[in-house]
Each structure stands twice: as C-alpha cells, then as structure tokens.
Amino acid sequence: RVSGAYAALLVAFGSIAIPSSDHIKVLLDGFFMDSSCTFHIRKDSSSLRILWSLSGLSMINFPLETINKYDGYNIRFEEWVPQLNVLAHESVKLFVTHGGMESIHEVLYVGKPSIIVPLFGDQHAKAVLSRDRGLGDFLNKNTMTSIDICKKVHNLIIDYGNRSSELYHNFYKMSRIVNYNLNSYKEIYNVLEMEMENGSQHLIPPSVSWIVANDADLWATIFAIISISVYAIWFAYKKLCSKQKEKVKTN
Numbered sequence: 001r002v003s004g005a006y007a008a009l010l011v012a013f014g015s016i017a018i019p020s021s022d023h024i025k026v027l028l029d030g031f032f033m034d035s036s037c038t039f040h041i042r043k044d045s046s047s048l049r050i051l052w053s054l055s056g057l058s059m060i061n062f063p064l065e066t067i068n069k070y071d072g073y074n075i076r077f078e079e080w081v082p083q084l085n086v087l088a089h090e091s092v093k094l095f096v097t098h099g100g101m102e103s104i105h106e107v108l109y110v111g112k113p114s115i116i117v118p119l120f121g122d123q124h125a126k127a128v129l130s131r132d133r134g135l136g137d138f139l140n141k142n143t144m145t146s147i148d149i150c151k152k153v154h155n156l157i158i159d160y161g162n163r164s165s166e167l168y169h170n171f172y173k174m175s176r177i178v179n180y181n182l183n184s185y186k187e188i189y190n191v192l193e194m195e196m197e198n199g200s201q202h203l204i205p206p207s208v209s210w211i212v213a214n215d216a217d218l219w220a221t222i223f224a225i226i227s228i229s230v231y232a233i234w235f236a237y238k239k240l241c242s243k244q245k246e247k248v249k250t251n
Contacts, residue, residue, distance in 0.1 A: 007093040007157045010086050012053035017098040017119040018061065023141055025066045027096070027117075030149025032073055037150035048153075050075040051086065087112055093157045099123035099138075104130065111175030113156045113167060115149075117141055134170040 009031070013019055019027070031050055033040055054077055059067075083103070087095060087110045097103045099116040104126060107114045114136040116127035129137035159167045159168045211217050 008049040008089070008091040009026075009053065009094045009096065009153065010051050010053065010081075010083070010092055011096045012081070012083060012103065013053065013117075013119070014100050014103065015055040015239055017100070019098075019117070019119065019141070021061055021063045023117070023144075024061065025063050026144060026146050027149060028066050028070055029146035030144075031075075032070060032152065033146060033150040035154050035155070037147050048074065049091070051081065052077045053081045054079050071192075084110070093161070094153060099106075099126045099130075102125075105178070108135070108159040108171075108174050108178045113137075113171065115139060115156065117144070133174075134166055135174065136167075152207065155176045196213075 011027070012076065029040070031048060052075065084106050086092060087106055092112065095103070095107050095112055095114040097114055097116055098105070098119045104114070104116075114130065116123065116130060116136065116138040118124040118127045118138065119141060124138075130136050131138055137156060139148060139152065140223070154166070159165045161168075
C-alpha cells in the first residue's frame with residue numbers, strides 16, 4: 001500500500017536492459033535526497049515511496065554498500081509487478097524506465113510522466129522525443145548524477161500534480177488519444193468532440209516531399225550505382241580489347 005505517501009515511484013528496466021551497479025547506486029542516491037536536492041534524508045523523513053520491479057535484474061547487481069545505506073527506507077524490491085496496474089494506481093506519480101516500447105505505451109495509456117534512462121538501441125531517440133513532446137524527461141546513463149535525478153523527480157512530481165500545468169495537459173490529451181477506440185459510426189460525434197477539445201495535430205502525417213514519398217532518391221541512387229558499374233565494366237572491356245589489338249599488330 002502507498003496510501004498517505006507524498007508520492008510513489010515505479011522503477012522498471014524490463015527483462016533485457018539491465019543497469020549497472022554504478023547506475024543503480026546513482027539512482028538510489030538521487031531518489032533519497034531532500035526536495036532541495038542538497039542532502040540525503042533520514043529514514044524517518046522519507047516521504048517518497050519506491051517500488052522497484054527487478055524482472056531480469058538480480059539483487060546481486062545492487063551494490064551491497066547502497067543496500068545497507070538505504071535499508072529501512074521506503075523502498076521495496078519485487079521480482080515482478082503488474083506494471084500497468086501499478087502505473088494506474090492514483091498514488092503512483094512517476095515512472096523511471098529504460099524506454100522500451102511497451103513501457104512507453106503503458107505510461108501514455110494511464111497518463112503518467114516518466115523519466116527515461118536509455119540503455120541501448122533506439123531508446124535514446126524515444127527518450128528525446130518524449131521530452132520534446134512534453135511528456136517527461138530523460139537522463140544520460142553516462143553523465144547522470146544523484147542531484148540531476150533528484151531535481152527531475154521532484155520537478156515532474158510537482159508539475160504533474162498541478163492540473164493547470166502544461167505537463168498535466170499534455171498527458172491528459174495523450175491519454176485520451178491512446179485510450180480512444182473507434183468501434184462504430186455512433187462514436188464519430190465523440191471523435192469530433194475530442195478534436196475540438198484537443199486538436200487534430202496527431203492525425204496529420206509528417207509532411208514529406210514528392211521525392212521522398214515516392215522513393216525517387218532511393219531509385220536514383222540505385223540507378224547511379226548500376227550505371228557506374230556498367231560503365232566500369234564497359235571501360236575495362238574496351239581497354240582489354242585495345243590491348244589485344246595492339247598485341248596482334250605487334251605480332
């Protein structure tokens with residue numbers, strides 16, 4: 001239970017992406033700092049509740065020094081949690097994740113902000129896109145500090161709690177879009193109502209030129225490669241024939 005908490009925070013990095021022991025230490029140090037991010041809080045003054053879903057992670061990955069340091073704080077480790085149900089809980093205000101596609105979709109579905117710590121692949125691109133769309137923030141795993149983590153956590157929790165904030169509006173709008181399913185013609189009215197309220201920018205495809213839309217640049221490149229190859233073969237053949245003729249004349 002997380003009732004009565006200032007806020008609850010879910011941490012999950014999936015079953016494939018495993019953060020290092022150093023990353024874990026920095027994250028925990030950042031979670032348990034005071035709201036001004038200047039010093040570490042005492043056990044009895046910890047108002048932030050943290051649920052850490054281990055998935056593919058093992059407690060072996062957690063630095064023993066860090067575990068002992070935060071033993072007794074408001075943190076709980078579980079091998080597995082029903083992620084979507086936990087995110088939907090009213091006390092959960094923030095999600096710290098690696099930026100997997102399923103995790104991003106779930107956090108949009110429930111309308112909660114996230115801090116993405118990309119570990120590999122396209123996760124960094126998704127993290128930047130999420131930040132640019134005003135849906136949360138991200139941390140660079142190689143440069144993040146406990147102070148960076150603390151500031152982003154507290155800023156997002158406070159901002160999300162303000163219903164007049166841009167962050168709350170962005171998530172309210174995105175959650176409605178993700179949750180909406182058009183199943184019958186009777187729901188057309190609801191679609192129009194949603195567009196009048198939230199706009200229809202999400203329905204407009206990215207504008208691309210005729211060249212890109214028709215793959216003209218791709219075909220031009222292929223044609224150029226083929227043309228150069230044919231010319232090179234013809235040129236080599238011509239040179240070879242010329243040498244053969246010179247040999248015949250010499251003989």
